[in-house]
Amino acid sequence: MIRVLMLGWEYPPHISGGLGTACEGLTKALADEPVAITFLLPRLFGGEQARHLRLVDATRRPLGKTAADESWDESRDGTRLKTLPIDSWLMPYLRPLSLADRERLWAGGPRGLEELIHLLQASEPGSGGALYGQNLFAEVDRFAERCLAHAQTLDFDLIHAHDWMTYPAALAAAKATGKPLILHVHSLETDRSGDAVNTTISSIERRALQQADTVIAVSHFTKQKIIEIYGLAEKKIFVVYNGVQEPGSSAESPKATTWAVELSPPLSPPPPRDRKTVLFLGRITFQKGPEYFVEVAAQVARFIPHVRFVMAGEGDSYPRVRELVRERGLEQVFEFEGFVKGRDRDLLFQQADLYIMPSVSEPFGITPLEALCFDVPVLISRQSGVSEVLSHVLKSDFWDVDEMADLVVGALTHGELRTDLMKMARQELKKINWRVAGRRTFEIYLNTLQMAKSVFEK
Amino acid sequence: MPALCFYFQVHQPFRLRRYRRQSVGYDHQYFDEAKNRAIFSKVAEKCYLPANRLLLDLIRHHEGRFRVAFSLSGTVIEQMLLYGPEVLASFQELAATGSVEFLGETFYHSLSALHDPVEFFDQVELHRQAVQKYFNQSPRVFRNTELIYNDEIGRQVAALGFQAVCAEGADDILGWRTPHFITEHPHENLKILTKSYRLADDIAFRFSNRGWPEWPLTAEKYAGWIHHLNGAGELVNLFMDYETFGEHQWEDTGIFQFMRRLPTEILKHPDNCFVTPSEAVERLPSHGPLSFSRLVSWADLERDVTAWLGNSMQNKAFQAVHEMGPEIRSRNNPELLETWRRLLTSDHLYYMCTKWFSDGDVHTYFSPYKSPYEAFLTFMNVITDIKLHIIPVVASPPKIF
The missing domain is CATH 1.20.5 (Single alpha-helices involved in coiled-coils or other helix-helix interfaces)
Structure with missing residues (x-):
């Protein structure tokens, strides 16, 4: 049995991006291996369903208690956690919020979370690049301090931390305990911000990755970037692809999400059957290539006038994209849905004839897999990790608008192409699951422990 | 005393360039001239020219006892004229030895036999004229695209005047029979040469496979297998892509040395010989009708279309x-x-x-x-x-x- 101290930043259902979903999938798969995980998070909101691991709110647990202490704030005890006042709430990818806004929102307790996400994402754009809460660094720092305190009271064999927000905490814990350190890269600062990188974050990434015993990257695309940008040795980086929940295999499949009970009307009436729909779903920001989507739409509309182009998401590029839609004269065929989740999100997938992810830089990209789970064929950029595991999809370089437009027109014109794509993709999807990721991660644990042991013996 | 019958397929398509929807109505250049030329030149250099040289040497060395057959699609003949006349000349040199037979096929290496009898007849006729023109032969044995064959195609081939047809020796078609005897169409005057796919694939596919228990395959070993068929077969049909030599099996696998040595090893035994398909049909009797009730090809494990x-x-x-x-x-x-x-x-x-x-x-x-x-x-x-x-x-x- 390998005892793992895992550090994360978010956990479903309270997530801002793919990181929380990935942590859930990976830890669930690891529960089938001889692994025991203690998962430290900055905070728990209640409602986290994690029977397979011990989920700990690092900032809440009183210091000085022992590991065996019964007063762990575990997720099962969700109701009690809900009533706790939360003094700060920060998202790694979102903009700062005024104090007044925060007070107003939190007056109603954690129920206002979704509203907060909305408000954060709808606020006006900043100066470009990824946007971070203003107190985020303080929060990262505080998390590190608390993790260090926890680490010294816990018994474990290795540390496994997800993305830069947890790296300082992981480094501190590794230094204090001498345990091997595994850092998991779900995305890099350059993916999120392009050329406008935040130097504090990139230096955290650089320092931490250089000191890690082992680095896990979500794709070869990301592995290559780590080598190029941070100069890491190739041999200490391992690739573990994300999985996708097998459709219909559990209550968590996209067709029956946990939000299915919420009664809210669909965002828009279902489209007429003779109009084909192309869907973009993701943050409207540089990294996701929303402007390329508009340029593709402009070309496609010349050949098939009645196609609907639906863009779901919010982000700093929204005003620019909206302006581009106007310039290209696409107002009649373009629809902005804003940030969607739960049943509305499912509905968008169900109504789509083609899903498009023209990302400029996508470390992995889990949404194409979700689209495939809804039997929607996908077009993805080659600049994505997920393109390494999918063959039966349409692929293009993100900058090749002509190529993407041809693929979209072809896919919408020829039902035969969509039929064959989906027939083959469904088979391919069966092989992309978290079980494989869990097994591989376990092997990496063994390997890391082995290396640490041999170094110690020398 | 089995006779060995080699037939090599030579074909190149005219590949399309990446033609997008935006070009429709504006640009009518569909074919990728540069790519077709480049691929032809590469294959010519790695396979056609060195393999032709080798076969010519072998035919001369064995003074006509070593014989082979080719089927050249019309499109590859056109590419020889466009991109490499010296390749056509080397095939003509082989034709002139009198030890090389050229088979009939559809000029455009098409599937028209499956759907369009009129087009099929036209293309076979066009191909016949091309073989006559460039190799001074009139094909008497037919091989359809990718060895695709069933009884209905056999009927069309017989109507075109061919004496025999090449087909895959698929297990489910042969049943209890071996592929090593000549058979015939159940109703038409058409002999059938069935490919001995195990022995052919030992060369075409498995030759360089280091995971194969028989690796490395030597000419001595292979000749031994042929000799062991004695009595259990009269004719071993070794049909394969010509690119086996130098393209599918690269030169460094030793495929050329294997082929250089093979005729000597085979002919060591006085009962063995090499024949071309029409010679096989002339010399060997038919062992009864063989019906192809489904479409059979030489591709993949399924041997279907x-x-x-x-x-x-x-x-x-x-x-x-x-x-x-x-x-x-x-x-x-x-x-x-x-x-x-x-x-x-x-x-x-x-x-x-x-x-x-x-x-x-x-x-x-x-x-x-x-x-x-x-x-x-x-x-x-x-x-x-x-x-x-x-x-x-x-x-x-x-x-x-």
């Missing part, structure tokens, strides 16, 4: 290109007819095959496209351009009023 017509895209593309046939053939427009016929080449459908496609796999080595989906869209865009912008222009009568 699903590599070309196995998914929705392939069937759609096949249907779309054949639909235009009567219209195009009815015109007196040789250029359009030639373009359309180049689209009938089976390779275009093969590139759309999804059943083994995996990005980065070895199979993609044989496709000019990044995926079968690109192959389909490219093909359909070309069809659309011809349909919307070429046929109507040609067809519109002069405006009199």
Whole structure:
């Protein structure tokens, strides 16, 4: 049995991006291996369903208690956690919020979370690049301090931390305990911000990755970037692809999400059957290539006038994209849905004839897999990790608008192409699951422990 | 005393360039001239020229006791004329030895036998004329594209005057029989030469496979296997792609040395000999009728036609290109007819095959496209351009009023 101290930043259902979903999938798969995980998070909101691991709110647990202490704030005890006042709430990818806004929102307790996400994402754009809460660094720092305190009271064999927000905490814990350190890269600062990188974050990434015993990257695309940008040795980086929940295999499949009970009307009436729909779903920001989507739409509309182009998401590029839609004269065929989740999100997938992810830089990209789970064929950029595991999809370089437009027109014109794509993709999807990721991660644990042991013996 | 019958397939398609929807109506250059030339030159250098040299040496050295057959598609003959006349000359040199037979096939390496008897007859006739013109032979034995064959195709082949046809020795067709005897069509006057796929694939596919228990395969060992057939077979049909030599099996695998040594090893035993397909038909008796009740090909484990017509895209593309046939053939427009016929080449459908496609796999080595989906869209865009912008222009009568 390998005892793992895992550090994360978010956990479903309270997530801002793919990181929380990935942590859930990976830890669930690891529960089938001889692994025991203690998962430290900055905070728990209640409602986290994690029977397979011990989920700990690092900032809440009183210091000085022992590991065996019964007063762990575990997720099962969700109701009690809900009533706790939360003094700060920060998202790694979102903009700062005024104090007044925060007070107003939190007056109603954690129920206002979704509203907060909305408000954060709808606020006006900043100066470009990824946007971070203003107190985020303080929060990262505080998390590190608390993790260090926890680490010294816990018994474990290795540390496994997800993305830069947890790296300082992981480094501190590794230094204090001498345990091997595994850092998991779900995305890099350059993916999120392009050329406008935040130097504090990139230096955290650089320092931490250089000191890690082992680095896990979500794709070869990301592995290559780590080598190029941070100069890491190739041999200490391992690739573990994300999985996708097998459709219909559990209550968590996209067709029956946990939000299915919420009664809210669909965002828009279902489209007429003779109009084909192309869907973009993701943050409207540089990294996701929303402007390329508009340029593709402009070309496609010349050949098939009645196609609907639906863009779901919010982000700093929204005003620019909206302006581009106007310039290209696409107002009649373009629809902005804003940030969607739960049943509305499912509905968008169900109504789509083609899903498009023209990302400029996508470390992995889990949404194409979700689209495939809804039997929607996908077009993805080659600049994505997920393109390494999918063959039966349409692929293009993100900058090749002509190529993407041809693929979209072809896919919408020829039902035969969509039929064959989906027939083959469904088979391919069966092989992309978290079980494989869990097994591989376990092997990496063994390997890391082995290396640490041999170094110690020398 | 088995006779060995080698037949090598030589073919190159006219590949399309990545033709997008945006080009429809504006650009009518469909074929990738540069790529076709480059691939032809590479294959000529690695396979055609050195292999022809080797066969010529062997034929001369064994003074006619070593004999082989070729089938050259019309499109590869056209490419020789366009890109490498010296390659055509080296085949003509082989033809002049009198030890090399040329088989008949469809000029455009097409699947027209499956759908369009008129086009099939025309293409076989065109091919016959080409073989006559360049090699001074009139083919008497037929091989259909990718060895695709059933009783119905046999009927058409017999009607075209061929004495025999080459077919895959598929297990389910042969049943209790071995492929090592000549059989015949159940109703037509047509002999059938069945490919000995195990022995042929030992050379064509397994030769360089280090995981194969028989690796490394030597000429001595192989000749031993042939000799062991004694009594259990009269004729061993070794049909394979010519690219086996130098392309599928690279030179450093020792494939050329194997072939250089093989005739000597085989002919060490006085009962063994080499024959060409029509010599086999002349010398050996038929051992009874053999019915091909399904479409058989030499491809994949299934030995069926699903590599070309196995998914929705392939069937759609096949249907779309054949639909235009009567219209195009009815015109007196040789250029359009030639373009359309180049689209009938089976390779275009093969590139759309999804059943083994995996990005980065070895199979993609044989496709000019990044995926079968690109192959389909490219093909359909070309069809659309011809349909919307070429046929109507040609067809519109002069405006009199």
